[in-house]
Amino acid sequence: MAPKRQIKGGSIQELVNPSAYKSNLQALDFLRNFTAVIAGIVVGICGVVGWHGFIYHFLSQLACAGAMILKGCTKPAQYFVSWNTLLFHSALSSTTLLSYILFWMIFYNLCHVF
Amino acid sequence: MAAGHSALLLDGAVRDWVFIPLTLAIVLMKLLTQFMHQLFNAPPPNNKELKEIREMQAITRAGRLRGFGRFIPETSFKMRKEYFAGEKGLFSQKAVTRSPQEAMATDPSVMVDMMKKNLTGMVPQLGMGMVVNFFFQGFVIGKVPFPLSPRFKPMLQRGIDLASLDVSYFTSLSYYILLLFGLRGAFSLVFREEMVDETAMMQRQMNPMAANPMGVDMDAAFKQEKAALAQVEHEWELESAEERAVEVLRRQLKAKKL
Numbered sequence: 001m002a003p004k005r006q007i008k009g010g011s012i013q014e015l016v017n018p019s020a021y022k023s024n025l026q027a028l029d030f031l032r033n034f035t036a037v038i039a040g041i042v043v044g045i046c047g048v049v050g051w052h053g054f055i056y057h058f059l060s061q062l063a064c065a066g067a068m069i070l071k072g073c074t075k076p077a078q079y080f081v082s083w084n085t086l087l088f089h090s091a092l093s094s095t096t097l098l099s100y101i102l103f104w105m106i107f108y109n110l111c112h113v114f
Numbered sequence: 115m116a117a118g119h120s121a122l123l124l125d126g127a128v129r130d131w132v133f134i135p136l137t138l139a140i141v142l143m144k145l146l147t148q149f150m151h152q153l154f155n156a157p158p159p160n161n162k163e164l165k166e167i168r169e170m171q172a173i174t175r176a177g178r179l180r181g182f183g184r185f186i187p188e189t190s191f192k193m194r195k196e197y198f199a200g201e202k203g204l205f206s207q208k209a210v211t212r213s214p215q216e217a218m219a220t221d222p223s224v225m226v227d228m229m230k231k232n233l234t235g236m237v238p239q240l241g242m243g244m245v246v247n248f249f250f251q252g253f254v255i256g257k258v259p260f261p262l263s264p265r266f267k268p269m270l271q272r273g274i275d276l277a278s279l280d281v282s283y284f285t286s287l288s289y290y291i292l293l294l295f296g297l298r299g300a301f302s303l304v305f306r307e308e309m310v311d312e313t314a315m316m317q318r319q320m321n322p323m324a325a326n327p328m329g330v331d332m333d334a335a336f337k338q339e340k341a342a343l344a345q346v347e348h349e350w351e352l353e354s355a356e357e358r359a360v361e362v363l364r365r366q367l368k369a370k371k372l
Contacts, residue, residue: 033299049259095299102296109133109256 016081024079028068028089035064036096037103044107057100062087132250136286140242140293144301147238169332172198176339184351191348199343243290250286258282 039060043053065086080086176198183191254271262270262281270284284292 030303033303037300037303044259051260053259094295095302098292098296099299102292103300104259105256105292106137108259110129113257 021081025089028080028086031064031068032061032093032096033099035060036100040100040103041107044104044109045111047108047112048104049108053104057097061096132255132286136246136250136255136289137293140290141297143238143242144294144297148301148305150233166332169336173335173339176343180342180346183346183348187350187352188348195343195346199340239294243287246290247287253285254283255286255289256284258284 036057039056043056048056068086080089179191179194179198186194257280258270260282267281270281270288272285272287
């Protein structure tokens with residue numbers, strides 16, 4: 001994100017530091033992937049079958065966002081540009097979803113099918 | 115599910131000799147391609163002459179001039195603009211850079227570059243797919259944890275013609291493809307970089323012309339810059355600085371008062 005320019009004569013907008021924003025987003029991505037993998041492993045070992053297994057994925061993503069808020073990011077608007085980025089950024093992204101499905105499948109097969 | 119559902123019990127040997135080795139093999143192959151990608155992605159050989167580099171930099175400078183021109187006084191801006199876009203300016207001369215077609219034909223290093231990109235891209239994945247298909251064909255390898263509609267059957271059970279087999283069971287080839295897609299996420303954890311190179315690579319395969327790094331038509335770029343420079347209006351920011359300072363101070367005072 002390029003830093004926002006100042007509007008002449010109008011109000012002065014906030015400047016966004018691009019490298020900080022990018023590293024924030026990377027940290028968020030990392031955590032989301034991590035929770036997807038771990039949740040997939042846990043759900044696979046438990047042997048959850050059926051479509052309602054996906055609910056656990058979204059639950060774990062919410063828990064991840066909650067943990068981030070607890071841990072350090074007390075005002076999400078300061079760290080990300082809008083407050084709902086924390087919740088919705090790559091919430092339905094295919095990488096996290098596919099990782100979840102893959103690890104769920106692998107561990108379900110290892111423990112329950114063989 | 116319906117009455118036709120029976121849980122198949124798969125032999126432990128299938129797990130030992132197929133499932134785990136396949137997973138390990140694909141993980142290792144992905145690691146290999148990632149490292150090869152890093153090794154081979156050294157910047158392409160810079161066999162450009164001085165003139166070509168100078169022209170590319172001139173275009174960058176002109177772009178910067180347009181963007182940040184408000185920081186320099188009027189006369190300086192006019193001098194620079196004259197240098198670039200004037201009658202005897204830089205952009206009125208003929209560009210020395212060769213067009214991309216000539217470059218591709220005369221320069222063998224471009225071919226080597228493209229070959230390297232191809233090699234570390236789709237080829238190992240396709241090759242591995244063929245190997246997997248050859249060795250592990252004709253049996254189901256696992257079960258998907260959620261029920262799927264029958265339309266997924268040809269996708270997941272490529273070599274098997276059993277009509278009564280549950281759609282949830284899949285063969286090794288489909289498992290291979292699932293692994294390919296699923297490990298992207300896990301690998302981005304390990305490598306901490308944007309590993310979504312595959313989609314970009316696939317697009318580049320479709321469009322080999324766009325992959326050429328020196329594929330910029332310099333003449334057209336010159337014309338564009340000249341036209342853009344002619345349009346730009348210049349306003350020195352120092353002139354309006356006093357008003358803006360008054361604004362800021364007023365706002366500060368208001369905030370302090372509250």
